[in-house]
Amino acid sequence: MPGKVNPVIPIAVCQVAFAITGNDASIAMTCQQGMLEINHFEMLVCDRLIDSIRLLTRAAEIFSRRCVDGIVANKKVSHKNLLASSALATALVPTLGYAQVSDLVRTALAEDRPFIDLIIEKELLTESEIKGLMERLIGGDNAPN
Known part of the structure; x- marks a missing residue:
């Protein structure tokens, strides 16, 4: 499939985890x-332990270099996804109360739309009030411009 990226490095890391589990x-x-x-099996213990250390070290180096280094978050998409998630509902409990937030989340899920839209629509909070609460929760410096 064009554009498909196979997760060969993460799969290899999983295989390393299996090998270490066996060790x-x-x-x-x-x-x-x-x-x-006296333990007549000390050499096996040492061999398997050293093998595990070697495997884990190498896997971490490769995973870091080929999968983690250079990753840059798309702040706008991440922020949009965060605000669309009902996971932030907990942050609104002190302001709106558990029962009301719970009802809003259930309604939003049933209607397949962000619960924050319901809060604004029902005039429970303004968009700027919600933004202030969320910025305090996730940190104002992290919000996209």
């Missing part, structure tokens, strides 16, 4: 079989 199981089993003063 952890090996370490746990060998430690259970060892005696207090």
Whole structure:
């Protein structure tokens, strides 16, 4: 499919997690079989532990370099999505009360529209009041211009 990006690096990181989980199981089993003063399986414990450290270090480096470095958030889209989300309803509970906010969220979900639009439509708060509450919640410096 044109433009499709396969998540090969995140999938590889998941595979590393599986390998490390297997190493952890090996370490746990060998430690259970060892005696207090002498453990004939120390070499396996060391080998699996060092392997896990190596795998995790390399996976973190590759994931950071190829998947995380250079990511830039689209502030306008993120802000729009945030304001359209009912997750912010909690911030309005002190102002409007739990029952009223809960009703607004249910109505917004049923009508498939942002709950903030309902608040403005019902004249419970103005757009600038909502913006002030949200800016205090998410930080005024983070809001797009």
